[in-house]
Amino acid sequence: MKKYLLTFLLIISINQLFAQCTVSLLGVTNSGCDNQSGQITLLADSGTAPYTFYFPTNTNSNSGSYTISSLTAGVYSFFTIDASGDTCSGATTATVLPISASPLSVTYNLIYPSCFSCNDGSIIASVFGGSPPYSFWWSNGVTTPTASNLLSGAYTFDAVDGNGCVVNDTIYLYPGHHSITGTVYWDLNGNGLIDSTDIGLNGQQILLTPSMQIAYTNQNGNYLLNDTIGNYTVEYSAIGNFSIAGGPASYNIVLNSDTTGFDFLIMPDTFYHEMTSSITAPLARCNQVGGIITSIQNIGTYLDSFTVELTLDTNLVYNSSYPAGTVNGQTITYSFANLVPGQTINILTYCLFPAAGSVFEINGIVNQFDPAGVIVNQNILHFTNTVRCAYDPNDKSAFPLGVGVDSAVVMDQELLYQIRFQNTGNDTAFNVFVMDTLDAGLNPQSMQLVGTSHPCTVERMNNNILKFNFDNILLPDSNIDEASSHGYILFHIRGSSSNVDPMPVNNTAYIYFDQNAPVVTNTTMRTFSNNLVSGIRDLKRSIDFSIQPMPVTDHARVIINSNETGNHEILIYDLLGKKNFIADKFVGNEYLLNTEKLSKGVYIVQITNVKTSESGNLKLIKQ
Secondary structure (H helix, E strand, O other): HHHHHHHHHHHHHHHOOOOOOOEEEEEEEEEOHHHHHOEEEEEOOOOOOOOOEEEEEEEEEEOEEEEEEEEEEEEEOOOOEEOOOOOEEOOOOEEEOOOOOOOOEEEEEEEEOOOOOOOOOEEEEEEOOOOOEEEEOOOOOOOEEEEEEEEEEEEEEEOOOOOOOOEEEEEEOOOOOOEEEEEEEOOOOOOOOOOOOEEEEEOOEEEEEOOOEEEOOOOEEEEEEEEEEEEEEEEEEOOEEEEEEEOOOOOEEEOOOOEEOOOOEEEEEOOOOEEEEEEOOOEEEEOOOEEEEEEEEEEOOOOOEEEEEEEEEEOOOOOEEEEEOOEEOOOOEEEEEEEEOOEEEEEHHHEOOOOOOEEEEEEEEEEEEEEOOOOEEEEEEEEEEEEEOOOOOOOEEHHHHHOOOOOOOOOOOEEEEEEEEOOOOOEOOOOOEEEOOOOOOEEEEEEEEEEEEOEEEEEEEEEOOOEEEEHHHHHHHHOOOOOHHHEEEEEEEEOOOOOOEEEEEEOEEEEEEEEOEEEEOOEEEEEEEOOOOOOOOOOOOOEEEEOOOOOOOEEEEEEOOOOOOEEEEEEEEOOOOOOEEEOOOOOOOOEEEEEEEEEEEEEEEEEOOOOOOOOEEEEEEEO
């Protein structure tokens, strides 16, 4: 009995010793909708673990089971070796099939609207490949292949086949037009090439000739132009202190279909620190929570950081903010690092507004820091308004309010325009666009978009017509969702350098909701004039001087950069034109200024030659 048992065990041991490993195919998954999601799963056994699986692009060792993923459709060959060096028998090939015989694809036939406000456009989608049945969805709610009665604008389309594969496209539909798109990059590493280190810049101008359209880049540096079939030149239109750093400065194109890839690479010509900032409260309604918008924009040529200190009136109850800030009583502080040139930050501070007729004030301090953390600029912000319970939801306003019946502001005053709109209809607004014809007294080149409530593209046509496009905004009507039915536009602009004194400027906006006739806003009026504004001197410099150090603490040296030896007088004004301090007259070209009694903030220092009446002005920052 022992003899037979020993023989049996010996036979088993010998069979195991000389057994050859085998590989079996556990499963194969098709390549999926993207044709790169296929999988092959293998199982090796009967040999000596671990097993090594050899694919053309991959090698893996494990105890027996192995799955290789991200495969396109095709035939794959492989082999497997166990730890003893034996090649396993069994499966050596596997076929990954496509999810369908041909990929899902869509072509489009476009019928363009006959005018910008006409709703006679249509898009016909033809779907090929994939696996029927198909389903369709347009951004205006249509669920058939054809979308009709369309205004000009951008429309998104989804086609889904029986396997769940999706094709998604954006179609630009403008009157007889095709789209031209591209990006403006800041050559951050200075190598003259567009690469991964470069950053898209906001607020850059692109000119299309001969139609003379101008498009502005968004926060990602992207721009959009539209025009009819023909020959065009697309060129970078320099603003500020940027110019082409490498690559084309312009493109000559034959426009006969939507086209893209016309990118520009730019660098600063000079380096400086500058910013613009503002406060407004577009939705200050009685006994309701509404938003205060504080906007800051880096209009210099450095990567700078900013802090914003916002102080609310005592009759405002803080609710929340986006982005989050540090709250200390009625003061909220925000910090932002490394804003690129042209970048805008919009802070939404929500608070409960008081009863109708209440007057509220909001004050702010914005500090701009260079890369070393030194304050290089400071803006003082002030906003006041009266709470109302009812108002026209589609209106236009301008800040500052101005002085007197003429709403006068100084000649070089930067204006902040605010356009508000609300869908008060009985259905969702799929597309909204706003037309704004600038007065001849405004400089179109100085327009800077501060912020919008929803994603928006901006065009400038015929030099002085601004068009703000809210494509696929899906703005709900006020009966369904009152809080979400509002939108707004904020932009800065200056007067024309050729303006006479005084120069009144009027401005009106036209708001289009889908196929409806435009809603016409009120007309705002401001008058550029140094003569009509009392208490603020002419800020044109004729005496050149400097203040050291800057910012100042308790004392500063005022140095006239010339050999003047006459009598001079120093005046200090705050930014509202209030005279804060009068120094004794001094003789010569240097004066030690005592600033101990000045509060923190920004002031205008004015030096006047008593004999000649020549004067000069300079900004002073008190820390």
